[in-house]
Amino acid sequence: MDRYPPIAEHGLIGDLQTAALVTSRGVVDWFAAPRFDSPSIFAALLDQDRGGYFRIASADPDASCKQLYYPDTAILVTRFMSPDGVGEVLDWMPPHTGRAPAVRHTVIRTARTVRGTVRFDMECRPRFDYGRAAHRLELDPGVAVFRAPGVCAHLQSTFPVERDGDDVRGSVTLAVGEAAAVVLTVRGADAQAPPPLSVDGITHQLWDAADFWQSWVRGSNYRGRWPDMVNRSAITLKLLTYAPTGAPVAAATMGLPEQVGGERNWDYRYTWVRDGSLSVRALLDLGFVEEATAFTHWLGDRLRESTGKDGEPLQIMYRVDGEPLLTEEILGHLEGYRGSAPVRLGNAAADQLQLDIYGEALYALSEGREIAVQAGYRAWKVLSRTLDWLSDSWDRPDEGIWETRGGRQDFTYSRIMCWSAFDRGLRLAAEFSRPADIDRWTKTRDAILYQVMERGWSESHQAYVQHYGDDAVLDASLLLMPRVGFVAPRDPSWLSTLDAMDRTLVSDSLVYRYDPAASPDGLRGSEGTFSLCTFLYVDALARAGRLRPARYTFEKMHTYANHVGLFAEEVGPSGEQLGNFPQAFTHLSLIMAASTLDEALDRQRG
Incomplete structure (x- = not known):
């Protein structure tokens, strides 16, 4: 196994509440549960020795590999090709579309041989809480239970596995048409164990997942020249959205470097107001109104709470449930991807002032007529109060869209997006006949434009x-x-x-x-x-x-x-x-x- 495969050598699977990365050689080297921003179960991507991983692959180290998605789904296929045969591993997570957090999160991995004979090797080596929490193993025929404080990982297999310290490993040889399965379920320590493993049940879950994703993609109104790239991007945005609240995260991972060996290694598993707004705007442009509506409610809750510092209506990012505390700490025990340290948990940029976020939020959501109609008078009062605050605050230096840590500046982009916030607010007030301080908003909008033209x-x-x-x-x-x-x-x-x-x-x-x-x-x-x-x-x-x-x-x-x-x-x-x-x-x-x-x-x- 490559110690640190290229970042690009991964596919993404998820259940709309969390996600995992799978390398092109069949290794799950990143998985956090029960949420995107939860402590990791597997984090070999950040430390091969301490992070933990879950591997199913051909036993032939010289087998060539190819990875692809089943069309228009989040079902990942990793194919192993050798002189003795061709085998495939299918990875997916059954989607949880409800508004309640799921009690169990399941990674399903099925191996099958399509030509000749293939032996598959399996290793499951969890390392809980970013490798900081020890676990104990309980092993019974066909079932291995990894227990750590507050969390339990339940591994079920259709073939025998054996103890390897506090981890497990196993192998199975499959001829043409034969299949095997390994299912890892993460649950709370007190939650009920998953039902017994059933090959027929897994097959049904596979097709249910395929039907879910393909039906969702068919809701897109895109009819342009690049449907494969657009559909894959839409699925990716959907995978990165926490279904119980409608909050999109900026990325599935933390700590991956902008420069290998450098210090620009951030935790992106949170919801930025900017990124989330533009994500739902992109989905809204494709016709996915439900996602935009859910995010509107999430954003409205944040505005009503007024969780920013010094009276600001918003802070720039939150956890997926709306929690504003994102204290940044260094995980010094992890070496980082290819030695890229420090590995940061949390994000200190949450305390920054970035005035552009109000513009992105209004820009993203003002085009959705159905959303604007559904929002109602109370939501308008919150929005109007926010723009009144921005009328007094737009002309302040801030840290800007790129979250620089070199001091505040009069960023031109921040001013432009403040202009956009007033421009959209005025349009909404006119179109839906909503009460607003029109004169003040208009004067502020125009003052911003004059300033940018003269000083920007x-x-x-x-x-x-x-x-x-x-x-x-x-x-x-x-x-x-x-x-x-x-x-x-x-x-x-x-x-x-x-x-x-x-x-x-x-x-x-x-x-x-x-x-x-x-x-x-x-x-x-x-x-x-x-x-x-x-x-x-x-x-x-x-x-x-x-x-x-x-x-x-x-x-x-x-x-x-x-x-x-x-x-x-x-x-x-x-x-x-x-x-x-x-x-x-x-x-x-x-x-x-x-x-x-x-x-x-x-x-x-x-």
Whole structure:
């Protein structure tokens, strides 16, 4: 087994409350339960020796491997091919769609041989609480129970397993048409044990899962040129959404580095207001209203609680249940992915001021007419109060969209998204005849625009820049300016900004967020190109009428996806995927770019 496989060599499975990563060689090396943000059960991805893993693979170490998804589902197939035969491992988790947290979370792994004869080896080595909690093993025929404080992992197998210390291992040889199964169920220490293992029952669960995902995808209204990539991105966003509350997480993992060996290793298993808003906007654009409605309720609850600091209506991120406490700590006992330390648990950025979040929230949800109608008068009062607060607070330095740790600045993007918040609020008040301080909101909106035009523009760059001041640099977040309507997509000042970005931030069609050397962010090291920004670049090019470079960039970006169509946060200098995986930001921006580019190409053809 590779000590640390490339980040891209993974597929994602999940049950809409948590998720697991499976390598292309059949190893579950990341799994936290019962929620995305729970302590890990397997975390070999962060420490091969201490993290724990769950492996089912061909016993032939020279067998070649191929991994794919069963079409339009979250069922992962890992195929092993050797001179003696061809075998497959199917991995999935039965989806929990209800609003109540599930009492059990199940990873189902079935092995079967489709040609010749294949021997499969199995190892299950859990390491609870990020490898900090010891466990004890209870082993009976066909059942192994791993017990740790407050949690229990129940392993059922159709073939014999044996003790290996406090872990288990086993093997089974299968001829053509034969199958075996291993089911791992994580539950609370006092929860009821799962029912006995049944091969027929597993088969039914497999087809139920396939039917669920394929039926859900059929709800998409996308009819464009790239259905496979768009559908896979939509499924990924759905997999990263916590069904009981409707809150999307930024990524399934924690601690994966933006630079191998560097310190930019964050915990992304939480719900950012920004990321969550844009995720549901992408799904809403595809016709998935239910997901947007659920997130609206979640966000409304946060606004009613007013959990931000110093009277702010919101803090920038929360746990999936809305809990605001996200204290950051260092897991010093873990070596980190390929030595990338420190491994951080929690996220100190939760205490930052990022004023743009109000703009993304209003931008994402204002287009859903059904949502706006359902929201009602009480929800409007909360929204109106929020905009009244923002009228007094928009002109404050903040940490900005990229969560820099080098001090607050007057970030241009934050101002633009504040403008967007008032713009959408005014539209909603007019369309639905809601009471609002229209004069105040209008004056504030216009004051923001005047300020950005005067102070956010750089004569030397001939472009809108990251923050106010003579030392300002370019920033790819500004690629959203035409999408939210702050500038016309073919305005000369905007076209000049696009040209400046192309000269300084674009590298062979891939886009950096900004230049950390020119804009100190309080952290050591560098990073790769930011995949979100590349897709935003496609969107901006298409809106500007530059369709050939837009399509070239978009389709070239597809070649950086992994073997099952997933993207991490960044692309490194050698084309490798970096950062937490898979990244919701990347997949939501792919959907946005595809929709914009399709519409532009259709208009051109028409």
